[in-house]
Structures are given as C-alpha cells and as structure tokens.
Amino acid sequence: xxxxxxxxxxxxxxxxxxxxxxxxxxxxxxxxxxxxxxxxxxxxxxxxxxxxxxxxxxxxxxxxxxxxxxxxxxxxxxxxxxxxxxxxxxxxxxxxxxxxxxxxxxxxxxxxxxxxxxxxxxxxxxxxxxxxxxxxx
Numbered sequence: 001x002x003x004x005x006x007x008x009x010x011x012x013x014x015x016x017x018x019x020x021x022x023x024x025x026x027x028x029x030x031x032x033x034x035x036x037x038x039x040x041x042x043x044x045x046x047x048x049x050x051x052x053x054x055x056x057x058x059x060x061x062x063x064x065x066x067x068x069x070x071x072x073x074x075x076x077x078x079x080x081x082x083x084x085x086x087x088x089x090x091x092x093x094x095x096x097x098x099x100x101x102x103x104x105x106x107x108x109x110x111x112x113x114x115x116x117x118x119x120x121x122x123x124x125x126x127x128x129x130x131x132x133x134x135x136x137x
Contacts, residue, residue: 007079009062009124012069015048018122019062025095026055042066055079075103078117078125089114089130096120096128 011018016034023029033052037043043066051062083089093106099121106116106128114130 004059007060009060009073010065010069011048011062011122012072013044013047013064014122015051015062015064018120018124019048019051019053021095021120021122022055023053025092028057029053029055032059037064037066073119073123073125075117075119075125078127080127080129083114083128083130086114086130089116089128092126092128093118096126 009015009018019031023031031051031053033050035049035051037045037047037049039045041049043049043064047064047066048062049064053060053062081092083092089106093116097116097118097120101119102116103119103125104115104117106114109115112129112131114128116128117126118128119125
C-alpha cells in the first residue's frame with residue numbers, strides 16, 4: 001500500500017520562482033528540500049533538480065525538467081483553495097492572476113459566495129472558492 005501520494009509539478013525553468021511565490025502566499029508553508037543541478041548534469045546548472053515544499057501543511061514536489069516536452073500544465077487538474085475570508089480570496093486572486101490567465105472570473109456561480117478559476121503565470125491552474133457564510137437561526 002502507498003505510504004502517501006504527493007502532487008508533483010514539472011516546470012521548464014520556473015520551479016524555484018513558482019515554489020517561492022506559492023510559499024509566500026500561504027500560511028503553514030515552507031520549502032523543505034531544494035536540490036539544484038550542478039555543472040555537467042542533465043539540467044541547466046542551478047535549476048531545480050528536485051524540491052519539496054508545503055502549502056497549508058500539504059506536501060508538494062517540483063522539478064525543472066531537463067527534457068523539453070510538447071506539453072505543460074492543464075486546467076483539468078487544479079489546486080483548489082477554500083478561502084476563509086473575502087480578504088483572503090481577493091489577496092490570493094490578485095497574486096495568482098498577475099501575469100496569468102482567467103478561466104472563470106471572480107463571481108457568485110451558485111456554489112460559493114465567490115469563486116474564480118485561473119492559470120497563474122507559471123501555468124498552474126487554481127480554483128479559489130469562498131464558501132457561503134452559514135446562516136444563523
């Protein structure tokens with residue numbers, strides 16, 4: 001049986017910038033491991049050979065692929081964030097949307113008080129949701 005399953009993000013040169021951006025946006029986030037390619041290795045010297053980081057306590061892995069691929073990230077797999085407040089929603093949306101692409105602009109689509117779907121400037125897809133506040137009796 002698998003011990004754990006960890007999302008693995010493959011970049012082509014932006015792994016460290018993306019990881020540092022994400023860690024700066026979330027509480028309980030840190031870079032826990034960072035290995036770089038050295039001289040004469042398969043990847044560009046100084047790029048990320050392997051890294052681990054946490055966001056909101058969840059572990060992620062990332063690399064800068066030394067091989068060029070005909071594919072990149074796709075919105076069919078997104079990182080979903082349940083925001084605790086309108087301020088958090090707006091802060092995350094502004095930061096992640098900068099230089100990215102909006103798939104669904106912030107609005108009330110009926111399944112949350114506010115929802116947005118976007119690809120950040122690194123190509124990673126995010127869904128941000130602000131749940132409806134619970135009604136008090």
